[in-house]
Amino acid sequence: MSSNLDKIMKPKSIAVIGASTKEHTIGSDLMKRLQEYKFNGKIYPVNPKGGVIEGLQAYTSVLEIPGEVDLAIIVVNAKFVLDTIDQCHQKGIKGLCIITAGFKETGAEGAEAEKQLLAKVREYGMRCVGPNCLGVVNTHPDIRMDGCFAESLPERGNIGFVSQSGALGGGILNILKDLNLGFAQFISIGNQADVNAETAMEYWENEDDVEQILLYMESIQNPSNFKNLASRISKKKPILALKAGRSAAGASAASSHTGSLAGADKAANALLQQSGVIREYSLKNLFATAKVFANCPIPKGDRVAIITNSGGPGIMATDAVCEYGMQMAKISDATKEKLRSFLPSAASVKNPIDMIASAPIEHYKQTLETVIADENVDMIMVIYLPFLGLKDIDVAKAVMEIKAQYPHKPVIGVFMTKNEFFTKLSDMEVNMPFFMYAEEAADGFNRLNQQRKWMERPQGKVPCYDVDRNKVEKIIKSSIAEGRDQLTTLESIDVLQAYGIRACKYGLATNEEEVATLGNSIGYPVVMKMTSKTTSHKTDVGGVRVNIQSEEQLREEYRDLIAKLTEKGLIDGLEGVIIQEMVKGNREMVCGIATDPQYGPMMMFGLGGVFVEALKDVTFRIAPLTDQDACEMVKSVKAYKLLQGARGTKPADMAQIEETLLRLSQLVNDFKFIDELDINPLLISEKTGEGIAVDGRIKVRLNEAKEALGCECAACSC
């Protein structure tokens, strides 16, 4: 299906089906907006009653329209929509924008109607925005289409905006002018039966007019497609997203560590991060960031210089810059000398550069001109607090004049002055963003810096390791043959080993003699762990015995375990005990897989052991991982510091740990029915620095697994 939306977004002619003369109806307002905004093509109102609507001859049917029609904007009652689509097809129309509500959002009946609607759209080779949406906008001077029924006319700008909420889209149209922001194009996707955020992004990838993409989303329809598209497009133009609905209950019923820490928002967050999408958590921040991208180039680095006429805001700005981990630029000696040549002696030429309260406009110009030329400076914040006799707008103009000579360095103004100033600005051409507070400018620099880092980030590759896929198939088949969705510890470790993941040496024993023989062959110290088909959290029942130093001790612990389990009535599920190499190390990590119902398999990595759930020092990525993802995962947890080796401990083998994650990613990619997988702990060996899987748990989705592998059991119902 082509992502070309030209018929919808750049129509030469529009039919408004359901146009009306009745005030304050959508059919009336839409006609008004199209005309007020001076649509650069033909408008054909359609209304069964005919007549004149907004000064134009109305047609009683779309079929009566004499000329060709690119786009039909449909506002008729829901029950007429399907027929209307048929007529549009007859008329040869390829673009639809269905504003009419009353489909999926109303329940089962509406959903059925929407399904039929989509079937028609597909059958007729159309593209369709909506239903249940606010409309579409293209502010390009050659198009000038305001196909929305919002109160305000759209402002021209460089933003491509997709809104999943209609009312919100309208609200936004109302306030953008105040923010000095404008759209290139706007699509209210509504129920996104056909066109969704991904379609829009793909369309805008090569629209020069759209220099940044803003998304308001409540859900992501096809996460893996979204990731592919967004990670490519975000390398060319910033994508900003506000994803609402993050407090919705997650996978709270999951039984694994990974599952219980993962949640819908963790998945969305991982997805957006891996896609290079800048996530904002409020509309306010979304627009503030858009304002920055609208008027700033991407910087070369993260070194910020601050120019101010007041100490306090300079300090606050420094605080904010440092808290984002950006650097305060080291002003070069030459620059300092130059600054000293014209600034008063009470001024400070160190960053933040304090020109003191009495700084005249000339000092703003000279100082900015001097600092912006300094090669040690990547971004500049210019702070102005009102001073007697100066006009804020004059200072702003002077600053913009200098800025104009240096288009490649971002400059943000912080003008702590009256609202009037910003109102005045919104009627002017500006070449840099202005905010009221220093923290907003620091936020902006942080986003520019984030985009810079993303653009510089290597693409990464999904490696393919040589693994024993057959062995895994065999293990899982035998488990599902017994109707078990949960593999035993032994099976789990075998699966990991088949995928080349370092797990510790072990063996299974089912009686005291076997236990002793195995212990002696592995060598002490060893660990003894029960393995059971019925008890999943072994430590809770005393089923794990560590640091067993001798055969004698091993026999003793075994007898004690059997006694305890018998006492607790848990002896029946017992398969035996695993005798396992005891890896020494005090750094316990965790890694695993959880499945998000919407986003699919998700990888987790972080601090393990008893700390997992209390400290939540873990990070998530949607599978499959690239090597770059794996590397970032390892570095992004606080426990990375532990891995680096503090206080004389051996640094962990980072490459091996990353490879473990990548092999896990390959595993879940090969066996998509793996529902949950935990390696906890992945113990960092004191000796070698390797991450060694000391315990593992794997759970599959039984029905899917049966389907994928073929079921061989007589007992089950398939």
Next chain:
Amino acid sequence: MSSNLDKIMKPKSIAVIGASTKEHTIGSDLMKRLQEYKFNGKIYPVNPKGGVIEGLQAYTSVLEIPGEVDLAIIVVNAKFVLDTIDQCHQKGIKGLCIITAGFKETGAEGAEAEKQLLAKVREYGMRCVGPNCLGVVNTHPDIRMDGCFAESLPERGNIGFVSQSGALGGGILNILKDLNLGFAQFISIGNQADVNAETAMEYWENEDDVEQILLYMESIQNPSNFKNLASRISKKKPILALKAGRSAAGASAASSHTGSLAGADKAANALLQQSGVIREYSLKNLFATAKVFANCPIPKGDRVAIITNSGGPGIMATDAVCEYGMQMAKISDATKEKLRSFLPSAASVKNPIDMIASAPIEHYKQTLETVIADENVDMIMVIYLPFLGLKDIDVAKAVMEIKAQYPHKPVIGVFMTKNEFFTKLSDMEVNMPFFMYAEEAADGFNRLNQQRKWMERPQGKVPCYDVDRNKVEKIIKSSIAEGRDQLTTLESIDVLQAYGIRACKYGLATNEEEVATLGNSIGYPVVMKMTSKTTSHKTDVGGVRVNIQSEEQLREEYRDLIAKLTEKGLIDGLEGVIIQEMVKGNREMVCGIATDPQYGPMMMFGLGGVFVEALKDVTFRIAPLTDQDACEMVKSVKAYKLLQGARGTKPADMAQIEETLLRLSQLVNDFKFIDELDINPLLISEKTGEGIAVDGRIKVRLNEAKEALGCECAACSC
């Protein structure tokens, strides 16, 4: 010294010393502002040239003024200030506001002049604001004093504002009107030679006019006085603070865990928290919160209801409310039924209550009226997105009309509409705050809820335990007699035990035979640790051996240690080895004391062991601690979940851990020269749940300790 600032803040007459006719000078602007704002008393300009200034007869000296003068605002050149103070004294003036700069802020000479200035102020029994400040404001209708040289006249409101930055104070005066905010009183404290934030807070404690206190601070002059005052006053009226300068380098050179994790901002943060001060990190948030406190009562609970005409913002609001840990109110069935009686069927009567886009003003009124009466609801957010035919300002008026009938429940409006709306509001009387975005309203509710919890929080007591103070004195004396600022592990543990802190059983042995005897008497397993006067981080050199199971193993480990230390050339500092009871448990906490150069002794508690510095799961409080502080410390770290006992482990003895913190607090209060103290780990016993000090390090400030305890060594220079 009385905190009564009546002469300064409520003067009946003001002398402006340094009044001027020259445009754009402070002496001219100040005269203008005083008159424009219609000061309700006498204004006497003073200028050596006499003449007429702003229509008033100028006096050549303050001594020539015929009537009594309460307040002298001084703007003369710095070199004349001291003489001017003498003259003010002769005239019987008790209130000074010295705007003149050129004192402490300029270096040593200025600091000396400021010292003399303060001496005179004290000698003459005056109170003095400044020097180097912007002035003072009181908007009370009986006073009407604008003693500032900012561009704008102040707006009337309920805020008492203290600014440590003059320029910032001016900037703020300019923007407050736009925010619908006003001052009751404003003090620009400048160099705070005499009057500082504490004086102002204390003065405002009983000023009914001031209903909330805002502080902009770069430093806190007397932290313990601040804490005492603020924690009392904040129970009556909210105190909001913006403390800048948090990125300044902290105590980075400290050698202990506690020291290296503490930093200037940690201390400031702890101090503000213990004082019940609401800390904001940007001016934007400071004013947003002030706007909320200006128009909202303190709620009875944290249950939020959301009323909206658009789904998207309702979801975003829910996200924000939940992320603050507040509750979405459960709307009662009766309320739901009532709502259903007038809302259309497509509306949702569950929280968030979505009246759908077409909601008329009448629905806003009825819905708010219904919901505000529900006893399950503590706070209400009313969201409005523009809808055809409705006027935002009419909706706001309707909402305020209902709100007026329920003064005891906070209501915040979220109106996603044009700036004009807010400009209109700023000229109206409002009874609730309005914001553009849902997140801002959620921020506001969160602050209201924080203030509620603080007001409900028990005051807490600093307990006094029966301890062996003499023993500690003796131990420290013997250490300083040897010129050591660092106590040995043994000494440290003895100190802790003398203060009733549970430490594990131990003994010191200096040869293999002693080692064996001691091991046998304590009972296995034991731990062996070297103790040395020269090596402080024992683990780094292999000086800690754990889980020693028998005499034989103990002897072996001892011989090995001696061999290793000899090899590394570290044998000389060795005092012996400590043989110690081996406490079993896998939960290692840390607690300790660090000394902040400005804020004094600070307590730390959190997750210990190897994790301390990587995970930084620690919390700080300024000593002395109340029982309430100790309880909150323990609960505020993530590791609290571990303490509660997850997966079958024994819950920790919280009361005992809190007591440990309180005893440490008493220790550092009794011995103020303790510079650093670490208990790491404070191991949680698997058996009893107690926190047991397994290792301890104490460092004193040698000179202070000598002075406090009396030095007994012949060698030292004292």
